[in-house]
Amino acid sequence: MSGSREGGGTRKRRAGAEDIEIGRKIRALRLERGLSQTNLADGIGLTFQQVQKYEKGANRVSAGRLQKIADLLNIPVTFFYGETGARPKKRDMGDPALAFLQTKGAVRLMRAYSEISSRTTKYALVVLAESLRKNERG
Numbered sequence: 001m002s003g004s005r006e007g008g009g010t011r012k013r014r015a016g017a018e019d020i021e022i023g024r025k026i027r028a029l030r031l032e033r034g035l036s037q038t039n040l041a042d043g044i045g046l047t048f049q050q051v052q053k054y055e056k057g058a059n060r061v062s063a064g065r066l067q068k069i070a071d072l073l074n075i076p077v078t079f080f081y082g083e084t085g086a087r088p089k090k091r092d093m094g095d096p097a098l099a100f101l102q103t104k105g106a107v108r109l110m111r112a113y114s115e116i117s118s119r120t121t122k123y124a125l126v127v128l129a130e131s132l133r134k135n136e137r138g
Contacts, residue, residue, distance in 0.1 A: 014060075015057050015058055015059055015060045019057045019059075019060050019061070020056075020057030021057075022054075022057070022061055022066070022080045022081075023054050023055045023056055023057040023061075024055070024057075025079065025080050026040075026051075026054055026055055026061070026069060026073075026080075027055040029073045029075065029079075030051075030055075030073070031107045032107065032110075033073060036048075037051040037052055037055070040069070040072065043068075043072045044065065044068040044069055044072055045068075046065075066080060113125065
């Protein structure tokens with residue numbers, strides 16, 4: 001019987017909006033920790049291709065596998081479900097900050113910012129970024 005599990009007869013559910021959001025969080029944390037997809041895959045006993053599929057939301061992450069990922073990244077598994085543990089709504093495209101982390105150069109920018117010790121310089125960078133944003137909008 002195609003698409004069903006042996007013995008249980010229940011069909012596998014396809015990846016949805018919540019799986020995409022979990023994948024985004026996995027990717028953001030992996031990049032923040034400086035891990036490659038291969039490093040993460042090796043740590044949880046998978047191939048890097050499977051990690052790619054999880055991060056894109058193409059494949060669902062089982063509860064057990066998500067716990068292994070959380071353990072490896074040193075975070076509570078509840079992080080993947082938001083602050084309340086509630087599942088994201090299907091229409092919700094996720095946290096804009098996590099979407100930003102997927103853009104080219106975002107992690108480099110965050111690392112560089114976090115290494116600046118001067119509060120004045122950090123403040124100046126935020127003011128500059130906000131100014132640039134306003135100019136972009138017209």
